[in-house]
Every structure is written in C-alpha cells, then in structure tokens.
Amino acid sequence: MLSRNAANLYWLGRYVERADYLCRLLEATIRLAALPASHGGADGAWESAIRSAAVADRFAASGRRFTEADVGHFLALDPTHPGSIRSCLEMARTNARSLRTALTLETWQAINTAWLELQRFGTEETDPLTLMRLLDTVKQALLAFDGAAHRNQLREATYWFMRLGTSLERADNTARLLDHKYHILLPRTERVGGSLDYFQWTTMLRVVSANTAYRWVYRDSVKPWLVADLLILKPQMPRSLIACYEDIVFYLDRLARERGRPGPANRLALAGLQRLQATSIDELFQEGLHEFLLRFIAQNNALGDAIAEQYLF
Amino acid sequence: MAGAFDEMLGSSPYADRLDPAAVRPVYQAVARWLASASPELLATRRRQAELFFRRIGITFAVYGDPDATERLIPFDIIPRVISAEEWALLEEGLTQRVEALNAFCADVYGPRECLRAGVVPEDLVLRNPQLCWHQLGFRPAGGVWTHVTGIDLVRTDPATWMVLEDNARTPSGVSYMLENREVMLRLAPELVSEELRDGGIRPVETYTDMLLATLKSVAPPGARGEPVVALLTPGLHNSAYYEHSFLADRMGIELVEGSDLFVHDDVLFMRTTAGPQRVDVLYRRVDDAFLDPLVFRPDSLLGVPGLLRAVHAGNLTVANAIGTGIADDKAIYSYMPGIIRFFTGREPILANVPTWRCREPEALAEVLDRMPELVVKQVDGSGGYGMLVGPQATAEELDRFRQRLKAEPHRFIAQPTLALSTCPTLVDSGIAPRHVDLRPFVLMGAHGITIVPGGLTRVALKEGSFVVNSSQGGGTKDTWVMGPGGT
Incomplete structure (x- = not known):
C-alpha cells in the first residue's frame, strides 16, 4: 500500500472518531446544561465541554462566551475552527475522496452522505433543536460509516490503518475527558447518590455512551472510582483505555503480518497494554490519577509518532 | 439548426x-x-x-x-x-x-x-x-x-x-x-x-x-515478472480526479501522485508501507510539461525527477x-x-471536417470574409476555450477575432458550422x-x-x-x- 494512502486512512479513522466524540460531548452537555447551576448545570456545563474537547485556548482566542449558542457553534459548525464537527467531517471526506480506490463504494457513500447531510445545516449558529437534530444526523451517518467499513471492507491493510487511527483517537479522547474531570473522580466519603457531582459523573458516562454499560458491569449506583475503573481498566468497555490498546495491539499485529515483521510501534503499543493490564484502580489513585493520565496522553502521542515513522507517512 | x-x-x-x-x-x-x-x-x-x-x-x-x-x-x-x-x-x-x-x-x-x-x-x-x-x-x-x-x-x-x-x-x-x-x-x-x-x-x-x-x-524490456502498473494523477483537485480513481479502482492498480514516486538508478519506485516498490508501466494522466521537472517545467510538483531517464533506459x-x-x-x-x-x-x-488553415494567405482571406458563418479555433486551445462560433457571435466578438487572426494567423484554423x-x-x-x-x-x-x-x-x-x-x-x-x- 502507498504510504500516503496509509496515512490518509489512519487520519480518516481519527477524524471520524473525533467527530463522533464531539457529537456525544455536545449531547451530554445539552442535558447537563438543563440542570440548575447548583448541580453543575447552566453555563458551567458549556465551559466544561470546551475543556473536555481540549480546545480552551482556541475558544478563548475567538472571543466567544461560554453559552450554548457560542459553544455549540464553535464545536459543531464553525468552518474556521479545525476542531469542529464540520471541519473533522470535511477532512475525513477529503481523505476518503483521495482514497476512493481503497474504500468500498458503500464506505465511501456513507462518509460522503454524512458530509452532504451536514452541509444542509449551513455554517451559522443554530437553535438548540436544530443542534440536536444535527448531532443525531451526524451520529447516524457515522454509525453507517462504521457499519459499512465493518461489513464490507476487506480485512487487510486498508481496514487496519483506518481502525488503528480510530482506536488511537478514541484513547486520546477518553484520557482527556477523564483528565478534565479527574478531581471529581477522586474517592471521597460522601453520601452516594446525593452528591453535587453525581450529574457530572453520569454526564461523563453519557459522553462515552456508557450510562447503561456501567449498570451492566457493576450493578451498582454511580460511584466516581468505578467510573474511572470503567473508562480506564475495563476491557469490556469499548471506549476504555485498555480496550483501545487491545485493539491497537491487534491492528498493529495484523499490519506486521502483512509487512513481514513487527517494528518499534508494535513494541510500544504492547508495552502500553501490559502496563494497563498490570495495574488496578486503587494503584492508579495512589499514584495520582492526574499524573497517570498526563503520562498516558504523552505515551499515546509517542505511539502515534512511532506509527507514522514505521509506515513512512 | x-x-x-x-x-x-x-x-x-x-x-x-x-x-x-x-x-x-x-x-x-x-x-x-x-x-x-x-x-x-x-x-x-x-x-x-x-x-x-x-x-x-x-x-x-x-x-x-x-x-x-x-x-x-x-x-x-x-x-x-x-x-x-x-x-x-x-x-x-x-x-x-x-x-x-x-x-x-x-x-x-x-x-x-x-x-x-x-x-x-x-x-x-x-x-x-x-x-x-x-x-x-x-x-x-x-x-x-x-x-x-x-x-x-x-x-x-x-x-x-x-x-x-x-x-x-x-x-x-x-x-x-x-x-x-x-x-x-x-x-x-x-x-x-x-x-x-x-x-x-x-x-x-x-x-x-x-x-x-x-x-x-x-x-x-527491463521489467521482470508480472509488470506493475500504476496510474499517475495530478491529484484531488484535478477536474478528472474522479475518473482517475475510478479507473485505478477497476484495474486494481495503485493511484499515485508525484510525491509517491521517486527514481533511483533510472528505475521508478513508489513509496509503500512495505518499502519501495518498482513500477514498470505508468498510465499517466498528467501533461508532458509536468512529468519531469529535470527536463520539462522545473516548477512542477506533479511529476517525478528523473522520469524521462527511466523511460530512455528501458526501465x-x-x-x-x-x-x-x-x-x-x-x-x-x-x-x-x-x-x-x-x-x-x-x-x-x-x-475530416473541411478546414481552413489560416497560416495560408488565401485561406485567411476567405476566413476573414466568411467569419460569421464559420467556427474559428485556436490551434493550442481545448475544452471549448479560445473558440469563436461565428453564427452565434456578436459583432464585437467577430471584430476582436478578426484582429487576432490578422495578428497571429498561424495560431488559428476555421471550419464550417x-x-x-x-x-x-x-x-x-x-x-x-x-x-x-x-x-x-x-x-x-x-x-x-x-x-x-x-x-x-x-x-x-x-x-x-x-x-x-x-x-x-x-x-x-x-x-x-x-x-x-x-x-
């Protein structure tokens, strides 16, 4: 496979995942903002969304305020913001278009349709109902994309590179989301269910679409340390850091089989997975959750560099 | 009509x-x-x-x-x-x-x-x-x-x-x-x-x-085994890009851009995730002038330096x-x-469609005379640009083309509508x-x-x-x- 195509596929996976994450983040924030300020709602929710998307500096520079209209526009439709859903989809589609030979017709159609549908919403601020509809549309279109890729793409380098990008981006998103909220996850002696932070935790679960998953896994009320456990160390949870790394190791392994031999990226990914497997949530809290997450984000970035190096992007 | x-x-x-x-x-x-x-x-x-x-x-x-x-x-x-x-x-x-x-x-x-x-x-x-x-x-x-x-x-x-x-x-x-x-x-x-x-x-x-x-x-002659064919495109922004990707897809060959290719020892290679791979036949959809900056336009980023040498070396x-x-x-x-x-x-x-060669004086005279009923084409134009359709042209357009024809007759031909x-x-x-x-x-x-x-x-x-x-x-x-x- 051409190295340029491999890079395009990898970034296609990343952009699609980022757009999906932003949709879920906005949806959860709209819910949270509907609560009174004393429960973490109102305008505090929008500030929090900007921080969870790791775009605080850019947002501040744009001179906007933490309101639904401003944040919603900035994260969803702003064509001048490279981190908006619109920009992510545009880049994903450009990548896909330059790769038409590598994608099946249906995979291409799915991403092309997502882009065409989004364009109907324009580039201006929207009312909340339209924003909800937009998020729903994009989410559905991206599900169609994932489905088409999963069902029809040959299981060879094309698919592995795309999935690799998805998993790496997903790990990054989950880690940043956790790091932004790490202070509310620390174990404290508080009345369960009555905490001010309760809605913050459930919002976080919602962002990674794990509200129901949590109940299935723990069969318990929402407790912050268990939320952290779910999103970091539970392999059953598809957006957890450990699940992402299991996937990354698998995809890199498949690519190595086609290429003939594993490289530095394979070793880095495996080391990362083993570190997660060897740890427990108690140890993480003792070590310091914030420190752990910062280190993880840095290591995840280093892995991205190693992949680019290994496949000559 | x-x-x-x-x-x-x-x-x-x-x-x-x-x-x-x-x-x-x-x-x-x-x-x-x-x-x-x-x-x-x-x-x-x-x-x-x-x-x-x-x-x-x-x-x-x-x-x-x-x-x-x-x-x-x-x-x-x-x-x-x-x-x-x-x-x-x-x-x-x-x-x-x-x-x-x-x-x-x-x-x-x-x-x-x-x-x-x-x-x-x-x-x-x-x-x-x-x-x-x-x-x-x-x-x-x-x-x-x-x-x-x-x-x-x-x-x-x-x-x-x-x-x-x-x-x-x-x-x-x-x-x-x-x-x-x-x-x-x-x-x-x-x-x-x-x-x-x-x-x-x-x-x-x-x-x-x-x-x-x-x-x-x-x-x-330099190819060994089954020939490797690739399609060279100017890239995503070319008007025919869809066609390039479509053809590469149907033929099961790589769609390459200039930056994917390099020439080493007069052999053309493409950069792949498994290292360099030799290319034997290049179906190019890039114009001559952009193919090799060492020989043709030096500012071209669409081609590959050394491409012409690889051709002449029989590789x-x-x-x-x-x-x-x-x-x-x-x-x-x-x-x-x-x-x-x-x-x-x-x-x-x-x-052939009957054609007046404006480089020939008698033909030029006739074309200037009968311009409102003729189609005049620039010899180096394409895609319908630089062309005059006599019966549909305004008096000004006809006049402008008459001046251009007189100035550079060798650049034009004319045909009946x-x-x-x-x-x-x-x-x-x-x-x-x-x-x-x-x-x-x-x-x-x-x-x-x-x-x-x-x-x-x-x-x-x-x-x-x-x-x-x-x-x-x-x-x-x-x-x-x-x-x-x-x-």
Missing part, C-alpha cells in the same frame, strides 16, 4: 405524440419506452439519476468557478443508439485513424519520411511547440505511442461521420461512458431488457480489463508516450487525410432534439488495436447550441451500440 439530421426521427419533426412510422428502426424500442412513460415518470428518473451520481461522487471540477469546485455533469436519461452496421464502419475508420496517428508519431520522432515526402510541411512539425525534442530517436516498447486515444466524431447525415478532433495525449471521459451505463441499467431496466430481446446492447464494462491488458502488453513505459501532442495538434489535424493515405495506403474511412445530428433529449418542456457528438476510446497495445463498443456522447443542452463541452454546460448520454442481428 433547421434541417439537422435527427438520429431518432430522421427529418420528421418532433410532435407531442411520436409517430411510430417515422422512427428509425434502431430507435424503435426507445421510442416505445418514451411513448409509454409519462412526463412525471421521466422527470422522477432524471432526479434519481442526479442523486445517484452525487452519492457515488462523480463530480467534475470547473476551473475558475470558485462556487462549483464539485459540480455534476448533467446526465440525459434518453440513450443514444447506434446500429451494428453503423458501428462496424466506425470501428474500421477509428482503427485506421489511430494506426495512422501512431505511425505519424513514430515517424516524426524517427526517420521523418512523411516530412521528406511533403505530406506535412516541415516547419509545421519542427517549429511546433508540441514537438518534444527529448524524444527524438526514442522507440517505445512495442512501437506504441498512442495507447489511449479519444476521437471526437460528429455526424451530419445518416451515412456521414466526421472526425472533429483527435485526442492523443490524455483523453478523459471514459468513466462517464461506464457510469452512464450503470445508471441507465438502474433507472430503466425495462427498456434495457426490451433491447436485449431485440439483439442486445453490447457491453462496455470490459473497457478497464482491456485497458489493463493494453498497458501490460507494453511493459518495458519504464509511460502511456501515452511523451510527445504525442504533435499528433493531435489542431494545426496538424487538417493534414490527417494525407497522413492516413501515406501510412496506411488507403483512403480515409472517416472524413456543421449541421450536427440531434438526439431526443429530456428538457424542461418535454422531449426535444439536441445536438450531440461522440467520443469513442481506442486502445493500442503491443498486439494491436481494441475498441470498446460505445463511447461518450456529449449533448449541448441549450436549444440550437453546438457547444457540447462539459466545462460549458454540456451534458452526457448513455451510448448504446447494438449487437449484430439487433435492430
């Missing part, structure tokens, strides 16, 4: 109800289908076609139009039908013409016999900017220069097809031929199956297999060969009948005749010439217009060549 030959009705006029007796035999099934379909149904089908094209991403970039970097070429859902006998004649004529074009290239870059024999004026070739001096003395693999040629044909009466233009560099449009058929099969399966009963529409989908076989047949075949622009030059065009006689020893089967044939076309007011042309695609490999039965029919959607170029609002139609025994 009144009196133009209509391919469905001959000279009978269009009426609200088609008279079955007036319909030419080859169009009977189409006419029945049109008679049975309500206007609403046809309109729905047209909308479906547009949706389908947009979904699969067939778009066409129009240069200089910032609002429409991706635009659809309108597709007309009424197919154009060519009978088996008509096609047999075209096939023979196209084969003859492309053999002559190829022989002309080999001769110009080789012994130059046709110049010495006075078939073409020497200065017209030797001073032609299309002549590539680096290729003098070069002999491509299999003796093939023009691997893919698109010949633009127009029809003026039931028996006469004329060549309007040869495209021997990087002709495009073949993906529309293939996709138009796909869309037609989806939109009007009942019509297609009726035609099947009547003898059958010859398939076009084998084109990409034929193209790949053609490209592999001209692998360079790489570039298709079409570098320098074929000399054969499809508009100034050379008017000499084609002589070129065909000289190289094939036979009379041309397909006529032809009564191009028309085909039934779905327009806002219903079904009406519109002027068409035809571009069949001719493949030439080491083992000879193959032509897929079909081509790209372009249609001028504006009433009375002759300009079919997609960059100027033309549309396309599916082109059906009927099998032998069909109507």
Whole structure:
C-alpha cells in the first residue's frame, strides 16, 4: 500500500472518531446544561465541554462566551475552527475522496452522505433543536460509516490503518475527558447518590455512551472510582483505555503480518497494554490519577509518532 | 439548426405524440419506452439519476468557478443508439485513424519520411511547440505511442461521420461512458431488457480489463515478472480526479501522485508501507510539461525527477508516450487525410471536417470574409476555450477575432458550422432534439488495436447550441451500440 494512502486512512479513522466524540460531548452537555447551576448545570456545563474537547485556548482566542449558542457553534459548525464537527467531517471526506480506490463504494457513500447531510445545516449558529437534530444526523451517518467499513471492507491493510487511527483517537479522547474531570473522580466519603457531582459523573458516562454499560458491569449506583475503573481498566468497555490498546495491539499485529515483521510501534503499543493490564484502580489513585493520565496522553502521542515513522507517512 | 439530421426521427419533426412510422428502426424500442412513460415518470428518473451520481461522487471540477469546485455533469436519461452496421464502419475508420496517428508519431520522432515526402510541411512539425525534442530517436516498447486515444466524431447525415478532433495525449471521459451505463441499467431496466430481446446492447464494462491488458502488453524490456502498473494523477483537485480513481479502482492498480514516486538508478519506485516498490508501466494522466521537472517545467510538483531517464533506459513505459501532442495538434489535424493515405495506403474511412488553415494567405482571406458563418479555433486551445462560433457571435466578438487572426494567423484554423445530428433529449418542456457528438476510446497495445463498443456522447443542452463541452454546460448520454442481428 502507498504510504500516503496509509496515512490518509489512519487520519480518516481519527477524524471520524473525533467527530463522533464531539457529537456525544455536545449531547451530554445539552442535558447537563438543563440542570440548575447548583448541580453543575447552566453555563458551567458549556465551559466544561470546551475543556473536555481540549480546545480552551482556541475558544478563548475567538472571543466567544461560554453559552450554548457560542459553544455549540464553535464545536459543531464553525468552518474556521479545525476542531469542529464540520471541519473533522470535511477532512475525513477529503481523505476518503483521495482514497476512493481503497474504500468500498458503500464506505465511501456513507462518509460522503454524512458530509452532504451536514452541509444542509449551513455554517451559522443554530437553535438548540436544530443542534440536536444535527448531532443525531451526524451520529447516524457515522454509525453507517462504521457499519459499512465493518461489513464490507476487506480485512487487510486498508481496514487496519483506518481502525488503528480510530482506536488511537478514541484513547486520546477518553484520557482527556477523564483528565478534565479527574478531581471529581477522586474517592471521597460522601453520601452516594446525593452528591453535587453525581450529574457530572453520569454526564461523563453519557459522553462515552456508557450510562447503561456501567449498570451492566457493576450493578451498582454511580460511584466516581468505578467510573474511572470503567473508562480506564475495563476491557469490556469499548471506549476504555485498555480496550483501545487491545485493539491497537491487534491492528498493529495484523499490519506486521502483512509487512513481514513487527517494528518499534508494535513494541510500544504492547508495552502500553501490559502496563494497563498490570495495574488496578486503587494503584492508579495512589499514584495520582492526574499524573497517570498526563503520562498516558504523552505515551499515546509517542505511539502515534512511532506509527507514522514505521509506515513512512 | 433547421434541417439537422435527427438520429431518432430522421427529418420528421418532433410532435407531442411520436409517430411510430417515422422512427428509425434502431430507435424503435426507445421510442416505445418514451411513448409509454409519462412526463412525471421521466422527470422522477432524471432526479434519481442526479442523486445517484452525487452519492457515488462523480463530480467534475470547473476551473475558475470558485462556487462549483464539485459540480455534476448533467446526465440525459434518453440513450443514444447506434446500429451494428453503423458501428462496424466506425470501428474500421477509428482503427485506421489511430494506426495512422501512431505511425505519424513514430515517424516524426524517427526517420521523418512523411516530412521528406511533403505530406506535412516541415516547419509545421519542427517549429511546433508540441514537438518534444527529448524524444527524438526514442522507440517505445512495442512501437506504441498512442495507447489511449479519444476521437471526437460528429455526424451530419445518416451515412456521414466526421472526425472533429483527435485526442492523443490524455483523453478523459471514459468513466462517464461506464457510469452512464450503470445508471441507465438502474433507472430503466425495462427498456434495457426490451433491447436485449431485440439483439442486445453490447457491453462496455470490459473497457478497464482491456485497458489493463493494453498497458501490460507494453511493459518495458527491463521489467521482470508480472509488470506493475500504476496510474499517475495530478491529484484531488484535478477536474478528472474522479475518473482517475475510478479507473485505478477497476484495474486494481495503485493511484499515485508525484510525491509517491521517486527514481533511483533510472528505475521508478513508489513509496509503500512495505518499502519501495518498482513500477514498470505508468498510465499517466498528467501533461508532458509536468512529468519531469529535470527536463520539462522545473516548477512542477506533479511529476517525478528523473522520469524521462527511466523511460530512455528501458526501465519504464509511460502511456501515452511523451510527445504525442504533435499528433493531435489542431494545426496538424487538417493534414490527417494525407497522413492516413501515406501510412496506411488507403483512403480515409472517416472524413475530416473541411478546414481552413489560416497560416495560408488565401485561406485567411476567405476566413476573414466568411467569419460569421464559420467556427474559428485556436490551434493550442481545448475544452471549448479560445473558440469563436461565428453564427452565434456578436459583432464585437467577430471584430476582436478578426484582429487576432490578422495578428497571429498561424495560431488559428476555421471550419464550417456543421449541421450536427440531434438526439431526443429530456428538457424542461418535454422531449426535444439536441445536438450531440461522440467520443469513442481506442486502445493500442503491443498486439494491436481494441475498441470498446460505445463511447461518450456529449449533448449541448441549450436549444440550437453546438457547444457540447462539459466545462460549458454540456451534458452526457448513455451510448448504446447494438449487437449484430439487433435492430
């Protein structure tokens, strides 16, 4: 496979995942903002969304305020913001278009349709109902994309590179989301269910679409340390850091089989997975959750560099 | 234009109800289908076609139009039908013409016999900017220069097809031929199956297999094992990018850009995730001038430094060969009948459109005199740009062109306005005749010439217009060549 195509596929996976994450983040924030300020709602929710998307500096520079209209526009439709859903989809589609030979017709159609549908919403601020509809549309279109890729793409380098990008981006998103909220996850002696932070935790679960998953896994009320456990160390949870790394190791392994031999990226990914497997949530809290997450984000970035190096992007 | 030959009705006029007796035999099934379909149904089908094209991403970039970097070429859902006998004649004529074009290239870059024999004026070739001096003395693999040629044909009466233009560099449009058929099969399966009963529409989908076989047949002497073929595109922003990716996809070859390639020790390689991989045959859709910055335009980022050396070392075949622009030059065009006689020893089967060469003083005088009834073309223009259609030009435009002709007569040729044939076309007011042309695609490999039965029919959607170029609002139609025994 051409190295340029491999890079395009990898970034296609990343952009699609980022757009999906932003949709879920906005949806959860709209819910949270509907609560009174004393429960973490109102305008505090929008500030929090900007921080969870790791775009605080850019947002501040744009001179906007933490309101639904401003944040919603900035994260969803702003064509001048490279981190908006619109920009992510545009880049994903450009990548896909330059790769038409590598994608099946249906995979291409799915991403092309997502882009065409989004364009109907324009580039201006929207009312909340339209924003909800937009998020729903994009989410559905991206599900169609994932489905088409999963069902029809040959299981060879094309698919592995795309999935690799998805998993790496997903790990990054989950880690940043956790790091932004790490202070509310620390174990404290508080009345369960009555905490001010309760809605913050459930919002976080919602962002990674794990509200129901949590109940299935723990069969318990929402407790912050268990939320952290779910999103970091539970392999059953598809957006957890450990699940992402299991996937990354698998995809890199498949690519190595086609290429003939594993490289530095394979070793880095495996080391990362083993570190997660060897740890427990108690140890993480003792070590310091914030420190752990910062280190993880840095290591995840280093892995991205190693992949680019290994496949000559 | 009144009196133009209509391919469905001959000279009978269009009426609200088609008279079955007036319909030419080859169009009977189409006419029945049109008679049975309500206007609403046809309109729905047209909308479906547009949706389908947009979904699969067939778009066409129009240069200089910032609002429409991706635009659809309108597709007309009424197919154009060519009978088996008509096609047999075209096939023979196209084969003859492309053999002559190829022989002309080999001769110009080789012994130059046709110049010495006075078939073409020497200065017209030797001073032609299309002549590539680096290729003098070069002999491509299999003796093939023009691997893919698109010949633009127009029809003026039931028996006469004329060549309007040869495209021997990087002709495009073949993906529309293939996709138009796909869309037609989806939109009007009942019509297609009726035609099947009547003898059958010859398939076009084998084109990409034929193209790949053609490209592999001209692998360079330095190739080892199964030749590796790649398609070189200028990139995503090129107007024909969709076609490039489509063809690479159908042939199962890599779609490469200049930055994916490098030359090492006079061998061309592409950068892959498994390391460098050798390329033997490059089907390039990049113009000569951009192919190799060491030899041609030094500012080109679309090509590969050292590419020409790899070709001359016998390690790489570039298709079409570098320098074929000399054969499809508009100034050379008017000499084609002589070129065909000289190289094939036979009379041309397909006529040329009568052409005034403005470089000749008597011709220039006549052209200046009769300009309002002529089409004037710049010899180095393409895509309908730099062209004057006399009958539709304003007095100012005519004046401006007269000045340009007087200043640089050698840059222009002129042709009569032809009564191009028309085909039934779905327009806002219903079904009406519109002027068409035809571009069949001719493949030439080491083992000879193959032509897929079909081509790209372009249609001028504006009433009375002759300009079919997609960059100027033309549309396309599916082109059906009927099998032998069909109507």
